[in-house]
Amino acid sequence: MARDRTHSFGYPPKPTSFEMDMDNITVSSSSDDDDAINPHSRNAFQSFPRGGSTQRPLISFVTNKWETSRSSRGRSSSSDSSASYDWHRVPWLGFIASIVMAPKFRRYLVVYAILLVFAYTGWEAVLQPMIKEHEEILTALNVDTLEKVGGWFGTNVRPEFVDVVPMKTLDPTLLPSPERIQSLKSSRRLVIVGDVHGCQDELEKLLKKVTFDPSSDHLILTGDMINKGPKSSGVVDLARELGASCVRGNHEDRILLERSDMKLHTNEASDQEYTVVSDTAERRVAKSLSDDQAAWLQDCPVILKVGVIKDMGEVTVVHGGLVPGVPLERQELSSVMSMRTIDLDTHVPSASKDGIPWFKLYNQYHKLLASSHEDVDSSHPPKTMTVIYGHDAAKSLNIRQYTKGLDSGCVYGRKLSALVIEDGGKNEVVQVKCDEYVKS
Numbered sequence: 001m002a003r004d005r006t007h008s009f010g011y012p013p014k015p016t017s018f019e020m021d022m023d024n025i026t027v028s029s030s031s032d033d034d035d036a037i038n039p040h041s042r043n044a045f046q047s048f049p050r051g052g053s054t055q056r057p058l059i060s061f062v063t064n065k066w067e068t069s070r071s072s073r074g075r076s077s078s079s080d081s082s083a084s085y086d087w088h089r090v091p092w093l094g095f096i097a098s099i100v101m102a103p104k105f106r107r108y109l110v111v112y113a114i115l116l117v118f119a120y121t122g123w124e125a126v127l128q129p130m131i132k133e134h135e136e137i138l139t140a141l142n143v144d145t146l147e148k149v150g151g152w153f154g155t156n157v158r159p160e161f162v163d164v165v166p167m168k169t170l171d172p173t174l175l176p177s178p179e180r181i182q183s184l185k186s187s188r189r190l191v192i193v194g195d196v197h198g199c200q201d202e203l204e205k206l207l208k209k210v211t212f213d214p215s216s217d218h219l220i221l222t223g224d225m226i227n228k229g230p231k232s233s234g235v236v237d238l239a240r241e242l243g244a245s246c247v248r249g250n251h252e253d254r255i256l257l258e259r260s261d262m263k264l265h266t267n268e269a270s271d272q273e274y275t276v277v278s279d280t281a282e283r284r285v286a287k288s289l290s291d292d293q294a295a296w297l298q299d300c301p302v303i304l305k306v307g308v309i310k311d312m313g314e315v316t317v318v319h320g321g322l323v324p325g326v327p328l329e330r331q332e333l334s335s336v337m338s339m340r341t342i343d344l345d346t347h348v349p350s351a352s353k354d355g356i357p358w359f360k361l362y363n364q365y366h367k368l369l370a371s372s373h374e375d376v377d378s379s380h381p382p383k384t385m386t387v388i389y390g391h392d393a394a395k396s397l398n399i400r401q402y403t404k405g406l407d408s409g410c411v412y413g414r415k416l417s418a419l420v421i422e423d424g425g426k427n428e429v430v431q432v433k434c435d436e437y438v439k440s
């Protein structure tokens, strides 16, 4: 009996025709072809249980041909087997299953996964380090951390410098006027040029490009006017001719020290070999300068106080940089000529290229100063100071709110830059292309 039933399950169409056509059993279903394929088929007809209580309703043999997905097949089989789970009994599970099965969904899943990877690496590589650096700078400027590190840079008295002019103030009549009269040419301009390094031709080209007029414009050089490039003394002559102002860069400092060293040694008759042995490139530059040229360079201060310019506040020109929060009188002069980075704990500046650039701390300090001032008194402008500097060819032209870096690597075949400040504080950067004199 059990065997018979499995037969009847095995050949569902035959019982169907059997039921439908009970009195005429010799119709198509019992053709010879069927017999050839299934020798038991006739037997199955004869043994099919009729009218018994265990007989399956015929509707259960009907399949929906349009429903060919795996889930529909799962449904028809699950009615027989209670072991397999019916997804459709739990509506939300079935819903999720149908989404996951859809090929479009899988395609989107890949796209979302890629986007997720991009977002994560962006956060890890760019955003998080930026936020971390910003937080570290804020901590470095927080007065509460001052005691922990035992004092910041500038709290001790600096050693006295001899043979160096620490500071000068620019003649105020050279400054552009605070208000610009519309439709008129600027009455006065300041043309501040980054590291020239003996590139006289390029300096001349730049002055021509800004239509420099010595009767109304004033040239300021941010130091490192000489050395490395081809025409050191030519640059000094041009600057003197134009009545330019200057600051002392690390290269002026070195060449002038070399000169005084040479003089010292040539005065000693016993030590004449010294100049012969160390006839380096820097020594040749030092020798090429006349006493007048050297005296002009010697007169360049380390810090040049320019004065107040509209929208820029107090403006100062140095070669390297300034430590924020330290008065100009207490700045350490060799650092002012050479700094690139700053220690966040102690605020001690360094010429090293590795670390937090000093201008980041400087800008943040002055932003905090300006915003805290706004809360207290909005009628007076805050005591912020804008620094215009050179020295950092690696960072190239670097214009920020309170710091303006103008060394764009002219001597390395890049550009010579000028910051031109006009009446009303309007300013723009003008550049010329340079020949390559030194491989960077």
Ligand SMILES: [Mn+2]
Residues within 6 Å of the ligand: 224, 249, 250, 251, 319, 390, 391, 392
């Ligand atoms: Mn320099």
